[in-house]
Amino acid sequence: MNCYEHPNAPAVVKCAKCDVGLCRACLEGPHWEADNKPFCKRCSVGAITGKMAEIQAEITHVKASKGWAKTRLVISSILLVIALVMAQSNSDAVHVPILLFMAVGIVDAWRWWKYTDRKDNWLQRVIVAVLLGALSSPFTYLGTFFRIPKCNKNIQKLEDELKEHGAILADFQ
Numbered sequence: 244m245n246c247y248e249h250p251n252a253p254a255v256v257k258c259a260k261c262d263v264g265l266c267r268a269c270l271e272g273p274h275w276e277a278d279n280k281p282f283c284k285r286c287s288v289g290a291i292t293g294k295m296a297e298i299q300a301e302i303t304h305v306k307a308s309k310g311w312a313k314t315r316l317v318i319s320s321i322l323l324v325i326a327l328v329m330a331q332s333n334s335d336a337v338h339v340p341i342l343l344f345m346a347v348g349i350v351d352a353w354r355w356w357k358y359t360d361r362k363d364n365w366l367q368r369v370i371v372a373v374l375l376g377a378l379s380s381p382f383t384y385l386g387t388f389f390r391i392p393k394c395n396k397n398i399q400k401l402e403d404e405l406k407e408h409g410a411i412l413a414d415f416q
């Protein structure tokens with residue numbers, strides 16, 4: 244079998260994806276590998292493009308997650324301040340901002356559920372979101388302070404990965 248790109252050169256290995264022959268020159272040039280097995284040019288470009296789309300989707304997801312964490316931080320902080328002010332003035336309605344604070348925790352638990360692979364039905368989801376979300380709202384509120392920098396770090400890492408893959412792809416053109 245000869246190389247699919249260089250018809251006069253004998254193939255030394257096959258593309259791990261589509262089985263065409265690859266010669267030594269192809270192996271020494273830019274190519275993608277999976278489990279140490281080389282891909283031909285066409286399959287390499289396909290694999291890298293696919294990987295880049297995956298990274299892009301992950302970036303979108305982490306950015307949405309960060310956006311929500313910021314929103315939650317602001318809303319919950321305002322509610323806490325209102326509750327404190329109301330408690331200071333012995334207001335009868337101090338339970339209102341506290342209940343709203345807990346409600347934000349429920350929304351957070353509901354959102355978290357959406358991104359897990361759990362297969363529970365909606366009723367289980369409602370019960371857990373309400374119970375766990377409301378009770379854990381002070382802790383998940385504090386957690387948002389850590390969640391935002393964690394998202395930033397993650398976005399940076401993914402964008403670096405995207406850039407690296409873009410540079411590899413540029414090698415093929």
Ligand SMILES: [Zn+2]
Binds near residue numbers: 259262263
């Ligand atoms: Zn191939």
Ligand SMILES: [Zn+2]
Binds near residue numbers: 265266268270
């Ligand atoms: Zn070749």
